[in-house]
Amino acid sequence: MGKALSRLKRPGLYFNVENRAHKVIEKEKLRVAPRHQSTEELLKKAEAESAPHFVAKKHDNLDNMLKQVYVKSSGHNPEFKEHRAERLPTSRLAAPPPELGYTEPANVPAGKLTLRQAIELLSKHHADPAQFDVSNLSTHYHLKHEDVDMLLKYYRPYQAIISPKAKEQIDKLNNPLTQTLLSGNVSEKS
Numbered sequence: 001m002g003k004a005l006s007r008l009k010r011p012g013l014y015f016n017v018e019n020r021a022h023k024v025i026e027k028e029k030l031r032v033a034p035r036h037q038s039t040e041e042l043l044k045k046a047e048a049e050s051a052p053h054f055v056a057k058k059h060d061n062l063d064n065m066l067k068q069v070y071v072k073s074s075g076h077n078p079e080f081k082e083h084r085a086e087r088l089p090t091s092r093l094a095a096p097p098p099e100l101g102y103t104e105p106a107n108v109p110a111g112k113l114t115l116r117q118a119i120e121l122l123s124k125h126h127a128d129p130a131q132f133d134v135s136n137l138s139t140h141y142h143l144k145h146e147d148v149d150m151l152l153k154y155y156r157p158y159q160a161i162i163s164p165k166a167k168e169q170i171d172k173l174n175n176p177l178t179q180t181l182l183s184g185n186v187s188e189k190s
Contacts, residue, residue, distance in 0.1 A: 110142040117141060121148075122157040 035043065098104070104114050113121065121141060124132040138148040162170065 111144065113141060119157065121151065122155060125152055126157045
């Protein structure tokens, strides 16, 4: 209901706007409220000092006080933070999109894996289960023995079924992630 009323009311708001605006502009300006006696003298003194003739002439006493000011600094100020150029981008080009769809963290705490590490863990075990058994993988990736056992039990590496024509195109890409995924996990379809 409010939208309908505002649609009906809007043309009335904009009716004769220009003439009404000129009337407000031409109206006599409001008078300023009278000043209090205590501040009136201070304001008159400030206006007299800031007059153009005060600024234009040279004042020797102010000039001498300015000459006496000398700042000497030595050492490092701990409150001052230096600007670090290393945080600035080195290139104005747009960053390439992340390979797995998200930016991977720089530091991974012990007991956690990134998606890339999880894919590597699964594909290593799938390629050679004797060499990459649960104990070797848990020490290499700093994981609990039970966690690695559950990963290998319930997850499998991706299995791609690719036609020979598509495999040739993928081989041309030479992408390390596709090479990891396709190493031994590809069933060729004729």
